[in-house]
Amino acid sequence: MSPAPRPLLVEALGDPPGTLRLTNAQWTLLIQQARAAGLLSRLAFLLDAAGDLPRVPAGPLHHLESSLVLARSHDQAVRWEVASIHDALRSAGIPVVLLKGAAYVLADLPAARGRWFSDVDVMVPRTSLADAEATLRLSGWIGTHADDAYDQRYYREWMHEIPPMLHERRRTTLDVHHSILPLTARLKPDAAKLFAAAVPVALHADLRVLAPADMVLHSATHLFWDGEFHHGLRDLVDLDDLLRHFDARDPAFFPTLVDRAFEMDLAGPLQYGLRYTRRILGTPVPDTAMIALRRAGPGALRRPLMDALFDRALMPDHSTCSDWLTPTARWLLFVRAHYLRMPLRLLVPHLTRKAWRRVKGEDAVHRG
Amino acid sequence: MKIGDLPAPQLRERLAVDGVAFRVGPYVTRLRSPIARVAEGLHLVGAHHPLAAPADFVDFDLEIRPRLGLWPPLHRLARLFVDGAAPFNAFPVAQSYAMFEWGLNWCVATRSDRYLLVHSAVVEKGGRALLLPAPPGSGKSTLCAALVCRGWRLLSDELAILRSDGLLAPIPRPVSLKNASIDVIRRFEPGAVIGGTAHETIKGTVAYLRPPADSVDRQAEPARPAWVVFPKYEAGAVLRFAPHSRARTLVFLAHNSFNYHVHGARGFTLLADVLEHCACHDLGYGSLEDALRCVESLASNDGAARPATA
Numbered sequence: 001m002s003p004a005p006r007p008l009l010v011e012a013l014g015d016p017p018g019t020l021r022l023t024n025a026q027w028t029l030l031i032q033q034a035r036a037a038g039l040l041s042r043l044a045f046l047l048d049a050a051g052d053l054p055r056v057p058a059g060p061l062h063h064l065e066s067s068l069v070l071a072r073s074h075d076q077a078v079r080w081e082v083a084s085i086h087d088a089l090r091s092a093g094i095p096v097v098l099l100k101g102a103a104y105v106l107a108d109l110p111a112a113r114g115r116w117f118s119d120v121d122v123m124v125p126r127t128s129l130a131d132a133e134a135t136l137r138l139s140g141w142i143g144t145h146a147d148d149a150y151d152q153r154y155y156r157e158w159m160h161e162i163p164p165m166l167h168e169r170r171r172t173t174l175d176v177h178h179s180i181l182p183l184t185a186r187l188k189p190d191a192a193k194l195f196a197a198a199v200p201v202a203l204h205a206d207l208r209v210l211a212p213a214d215m216v217l218h219s220a221t222h223l224f225w226d227g228e229f230h231h232g233l234r235d236l237v238d239l240d241d242l243l244r245h246f247d248a249r250d251p252a253f254f255p256t257l258v259d260r261a262f263e264m265d266l267a268g269p270l271q272y273g274l275r276y277t278r279r280i281l282g283t284p285v286p287d288t289a290m291i292a293l294r295r296a297g298p299g300a301l302r303r304p305l306m307d308a309l310f311d312r313a314l315m316p317d318h319s320t321c322s323d324w325l326t327p328t329a330r331w332l333l334f335v336r337a338h339y340l341r342m343p344l345r346l347l348v349p350h351l352t353r354k355a356w357r358r359v360k361g362e363d364a365v366h367r368g
Numbered sequence: 369m370k371i372g373d374l375p376a377p378q379l380r381e382r383l384a385v386d387g388v389a390f391r392v393g394p395y396v397t398r399l400r401s402p403i404a405r406v407a408e409g410l411h412l413v414g415a416h417h418p419l420a421a422p423a424d425f426v427d428f429d430l431e432i433r434p435r436l437g438l439w440p441p442l443h444r445l446a447r448l449f450v451d452g453a454a455p456f457n458a459f460p461v462a463q464s465y466a467m468f469e470w471g472l473n474w475c476v477a478t479r480s481d482r483y484l485l486v487h488s489a490v491v492e493k494g495g496r497a498l499l500l501p502a503p504p505g506s507g508k509s510t511l512c513a514a515l516v517c518r519g520w521r522l523l524s525d526e527l528a529i530l531r532s533d534g535l536l537a538p539i540p541r542p543v544s545l546k547n548a549s550i551d552v553i554r555r556f557e558p559g560a561v562i563g564g565t566a567h568e569t570i571k572g573t574v575a576y577l578r579p580p581a582d583s584v585d586r587q588a589e590p591a592r593p594a595w596v597v598f599p600k601y602e603a604g605a606v607l608r609f610a611p612h613s614r615a616r617t618l619v620f621l622a623h624n625s626f627n628y629h630v631h632g633a634r635g636f637t638l639l640a641d642v643l644e645h646c647a648c649h650d651l652g653y654g655s656l657e658d659a660l661r662c663v664e665s666l667a668s669n670d671g672a673a674r675p676a677t678a
Contacts, residue, residue: 024425032429032451059396059425066481073630319452 007321009033009043013237014282016046020055027060029320037316038234040064041071041114049113071114078105079203081120081172086204088139089124094132096207097123097198099177099218103209104238106201111241115234119164119173125195126178133162133176141165141174150353158184158342180218181225184342189217189264212246212253213260220273221266227337229313229330233280236314239273240281247284254289267296276310309333372415380407387431389420393529393539393587396420397472401432401464403446409465409564413542413576416584428475432464450475465564466574469541473526476539477626483537484530484635485626490523490538491515493667496594497536499528499646501624504571507601507653510549513577514656515663517557522583523591532634534642535590540583542576550575556656595666596621596648599659608652609662617648 008030012019022030034040044064047053056064082102089096098106101117124132133143145151145163155163160179167174179191198208210218219242223235247253261270271293277283278290298306312329315321338347371379371390382388387400388410398420399410420426431449435458436442444461447454448471459467477485488501489512498520502508509525516522523538531537542564545553550573553560561578596617618639622628628635647666653659 024423028426028429036451036453057425059427062394062427062482063479066479066483069481070630073632076632317453 007033007316007318009037009039009233009316009321010280012043013039013046016043016050017052019043019047020052024057024059027057031060031063033316033318033321035063036318038116038231039114039237039316041067041116042234042237043114044068045071045113067114071116074116075105075112078102078117078120081170082106082207083204084139084167085120085122085136085174086207088136088141089132090206092128092131092135094124094128094135095195095198096132097195098201098207098209099123099180100222103215106203106207107209108202109242110245111238115238119175121175121177123177123179123191123194126191129162129176129178133165136165136174136176140168142168154350158182158346180221182341184346185225186340186343187221187225187265187268189221189266193264212242212250213257214264216242216246216257216273217261217264217266217270221269224269224272225337225340227334227341229333230317232314233316236277236280240277240283243274243277243283243285254286258289258292261293261296267293271297272306272310276314279307280311280314369419370415371410371417371419374411374419376407376411379411380404383407383410387429389422389424389426390414390417391420391587392417392472392541393524394537395427395476395539396424397428397430397475398426399430399432399468401468403432403434403461403464405462405564406432406464406468409468409576412561412563413578415561415578416581418584427479428472430468430471430475432468434461460568463566463569465576466544466566466569469544469564469576472541476527476529480529481627481630482532484628484631484638486528486530486621487526487624487626488528488621489525490528490536490591491520492523492591493520495591496667497523497591498595498597498663498666499536499593499621500597500599501528501621502599507549507599509543509545510552510601510656511599511659511663513543513545513549513553513560514556514660516543516577516580516583517553517560518660518664521586521591522579530593530638530642531590532638534638535592537590538583538587540579540587542578545575545577547572552656553577593642593646596643596646597663597666598648598650600650600652601654601659602652603654605652605654607655607658607662608650610650612648612650614643614646614648617646618643 008026012030019030031040034043040063044067047056047064048068053064082098099121101115102120104112104115142165143163144166151163155161159182161175161177165174165176179189180194181187181189194210194214197211197214199211201207201209209215216239219239223232223239261267274285274289274293278285309329309332312326313333338351342350379388383400383406384402387398389396389398429451432446433449434444434446437445445458446461446464447458448456448467450471486501488499489508491498491512500508500512512525522540522543523536524540525543527539529537529539550562554562562575564576565573567573598612621639651659651662
């Protein structure tokens with residue numbers, strides 16, 4: 001059983017000019033779905049790139065153009081923020097790898113078009129973490145959760161990042177990672193290999209982004225091992241963009257990707273990533289890659305269950321894209337992700353503690 | 369057909385079942401709610417707004433649903449849904465109409481980044497627009513309401529929508545009046561239609577003045593900014609009407625813009641070009657009649673053509 005009709009948004013992302021045949025009522029729905037999914041500016045970019053934006057009716061055009069104005073300003077702000085981070089860390093000689101949204105922007109990847117995100121994510125070697133934190137403090141980034149011993153322990157002992165840092169003047173958030181999965185997770189990718197393969201960006205010679213295969217692996221791991229599906233479709237669209245882009249530039253991309261996935265202990269996340277980009281967005285993933293990854297995925301019995309869960313969780317967070325099982329599916333995947341990221345002996349006390357704090361009304365805003 | 373043309377029971381029925389879509393400035397808003405106060409408020413202060421056609425695109429989809437609160441047991445709350453999601457806390461059901469107006473403002477302010485949005489009242493006379501930007505409590509809404517009662521066209525009591533061509537787009541909603549200013553306007557204009565009252569909100573008592581039919585009928589007609597006046601009401605104050613530097617005005621408008629940072633250099637140039645042709649004044653007053661006389665003198669003696677001090 002899958003959630004009934006294919007959302008207009010998914011159709012529109014696959015065939016932007018097809019939107020020109022929509023009725024006003026359909027446009028109303030499409031704009032709402034795209035906004036809820038965090039994909040409004042992506043849709044606007046696609047229509048703009050196809051030269052179809054001027055043919056969109058005035059009503060929806062207002063929202064598409066507004067989202068483009070916002071996206072362009074966001075792009076500029078991200079470049080400025082990255083330059084500031086780069087300035088701060090360069091003097092300390094710490095190798096820095098940009099992750100996720102900021103990496104897509106600085107590497108000029110198609111996944112950056114209209115991609116909105118609230119934090120900049122960077123990765124530094126674990127041995128340089130203390131140096132990086134101290135250097136960033138001198139440049140105005142202050143640590144959050146400072147007065148909470150439990151949160152400090154949660155991040156520093158178990159997670160793959162330190163507590164988010166907030167710039168005191170710009171109020172921007174910086175996540176400093178040292179790996180791409182929590183230390184407590186069952187899968188153990190070797191962060192040193194990520195650094196070794198990282199590639200410089202054009203604008204700043206000593207600033208790096210993950211190598212193409214690693215970037216895809218991180219994107220898939222983030223989506224399928226993190227448990228947050230509020231912007232699940234948007235993250236799936238990122239993955240689709242990355243795959244299409246790298247595949248078009250390197251005929252051996254998919255075989256390399258699959259080999260790297262096994263090498264990095266990330267074949268599981270990649271299997272899910274390729275399965276659902278192909279299933280939902282029609283990404284041209286070769287059968288050979290799917291077959292090679294089969295042993296990393298769920299067995300024949302569990303596969304229909306996982307499909308039923310992900311088919312729901314990866315849809316836009318909008319009432320017209322949900323059925324009565326959608327909230328349960330999202331909750332089950334949230335629990336699954338925690339289980340994948342922490343052993344039960346840590347997870348049960350952690351979730352109990354979080355629930356208790358919520359009942360007491362304390363601010364329990366951390367990512368655990 | 370206008371909202372006020374529907375008989376009240378029919379409006380209430382339509383609001384409860386399919387929702388009612390109507391035009392507000394450049395936008396179509398659809399409102400759905402089974403709550404009687406929402407229907408009453410809309411019927412009274414929203415009467416002049418034209419209904420949209422069923423096939424029209426809907427910009428803002430709002431719904432206000434009642435629900436029961438847990439403590440004290442079974443007290444009546446309501447929640448505002450935007451596009452089917454509820455991003456805000458529940459509120460007392462008696463404040464539902466005010467929450468609709470607030471929610472609509474929120475939609476316009478957060479979803480119109482192709483315009484430069486400034487927190488300001490805007491009225492127009494003789495084709496020239498007057499901006500009244502000021503912090504809350506300065507008497508901006510009261511002065512705006514009084515001007516509208518004296519025949520100025522209402523563009524907005526909250527939001528100046530500046531297009532890239534330098535013209536202001538109207539978004540005529542009912543003027544929100546707070547606390548003492550509700551009675552001030554009732555006394556000032558006994559014929560004024562005021563409704564949608566909500567007590568004990570964060571801002572105290574709030575009520576809404578229905579915009580004149582002419583302002584709503586002309587809601588597609590933009591206006592060119594000609595004056596910026598910073599009102600400052602103080603009980604017992606003597607009248608003070610003095611030029612305000614245009615450079616400072618620009619800085620103030622930028623600070624009181626919802627999305628100046630989004631527009632960057634283009635936003636600066638746009639504001640500078642607009643203010644080049646505006647006369648800017650401070651207006652301190654203790655008497656509404658004095659303030660009105662000053663503003664009327666601007667409109668009658670062609671104040672805009674005079675270069676202001678920089």
